[in-house]
Amino acid sequence: MSFIAVDIGATKIRVASGNRKGIHEKRVEATDRENGPRGVVTQIITMIRRLEESPRAIGVGSIGPLDLERGEIKNTPNYPFNWMPVAEPLRGEFGVPVRIANDCTAGVLGEHVYGAGRSVQNLFYVTFSTGIGGGAMVDGHLLVGKDGNAVEVGHLTIDPHSEMICGCGCPGHWEAYCGGMNIPRFARSLLRRGEWRGSFLDELCGGDTGALTTEKLFDAAKRGDEAALRVVNEIGMVNAVGLADIVNAYDPELVTIGGGVALNNPELILKPIQRHADNHVINRMPKIMITPLGEDVILYGALALALKAE
Numbered sequence: 001m002s003f004i005a006v007d008i009g010a011t012k013i014r015v016a017s018g019n020r021k022g023i024h025e026k027r028v029e030a031t032d033r034e035n036g037p038r039g040v041v042t043q044i045i046t047m048i049r050r051l052e053e054s055p056r057a058i059g060v061g062s063i064g065p066l067d068l069e070r071g072e073i074k075n076t077p078n079y080p081f082n083w084m085p086v087a088e089p090l091r092g093e094f095g096v097p098v099r100i101a102n103d104c105t106a107g108v109l110g111e112h113v114y115g116a117g118r119s120v121q122n123l124f125y126v127t128f129s130t131g132i133g134g135g136a137m138v139d140g141h142l143l144v145g146k147d148g149n150a151v152e153v154g155h156l157t158i159d160p161h162s163e164m165i166c167g168c169g170c171p172g173h174w175e176a177y178c179g180g181m182n183i184p185r186f187a188r189s190l191l192r193r194g195e196w197r198g199s200f201l202d203e204l205c206g207g208d209t210g211a212l213t214t215e216k217l218f219d220a221a222k223r224g225d226e227a228a229l230r231v232v233n234e235i236g237m238v239n240a241v242g243l244a245d246i247v248n249a250y251d252p253e254l255v256t257i258g259g260g261v262a263l264n265n266p267e268l269i270l271k272p273i274q275r276h277a278d279n280h281v282i283n284r285m286p287k288i289m290i291t292p293l294g295e296d297v298i299l300y301g302a303l304a305l306a307l308k309a310e
């Protein structure tokens with residue numbers, strides 16, 4: 001009998017079996033977004049059954065916001081429906097303990113138990129994905145909050161007068177500039193001012209800024225395109241401010257970075273942060289690195305939650 005870890009994402013569901021030593025087997029599927037909350041729950045149950053008919057306990061790292069007491073996802077901007085029960089249907093189906101955490105809270109726990117933060121008591125995990133999220137361990141304690149949403153750093157305000165409106169409706173949040181979903185819009189606002197005609201990025205987009213994507217921007221930057229590198233540096237400046245806010249607020253020894261945007265572009269995300277964060281920090285700078293657990297960091301955290309749940 002194994003423990004089961006579940007990572008509920010906006011676009012992907014990951015499920016793994018494992019134990020204290022780590023993950024045994026993993027399955028990844030595109031999230032069923034077409035059939036309401038019940039569709040996603042059924043998908044998770046089916047994926048678990050394919051790995052383990054009778055799990056010992058289940059840990060879940062999930063997109064938020066969460067209602068931790070009820071074990072539910074609530075008011076999420078990431079799904080076409082805004083509410084989904086998680087803990088109760090899994091408990092009902094398998095009759096075992098289920099523990100749930102915000103995905104990045106699970107991420108920092110995964111880093112602490114299985115990753116780069118094993119002996120570290122003050123640790124922070126940031127994800128650069130479609131959005132930006134964080135998880136904090138302070139003095140060995142996982143920060144959770146009254147509803148499970150203690151560390152929503154993606155919604156730290158960079159500029160209250162900004163025209164960049166966040167998915168949550170507020171102006172100038174960090175994620176409004178640097179979340180994977182919003183990077184193209186931020187890039188367009190910069191390129192309108194700058195000269196980018198004739199650049200490789202211009203060519204990739206067929207001369208249409210409307211065709212600009214996060215992937216194209218970083219691909220062009222990797223090829224050394226100056227227009228793209230200018231935008232990537234601006235993104236890096238904003239990320240450095242966000243990171244500095246984290247260092248000033250949580251005083252971590254180590255910050256690990258994950259999420260698709262960072263994992264696909266480690267140098268282009270990490271270097272500007274390392275270069276500029278110092279300018280905004282009053283606390284002693286921590287070590288900042290890409291998570292060695294890659295795209296499984298939340299899954300490892302969910303596994304650690306399952307081990308605690310039993």
Ligand SMILES: [Zn+2]
Pocket residue numbers: 154155166167168169170173175
């Ligand atoms: Zn926001």
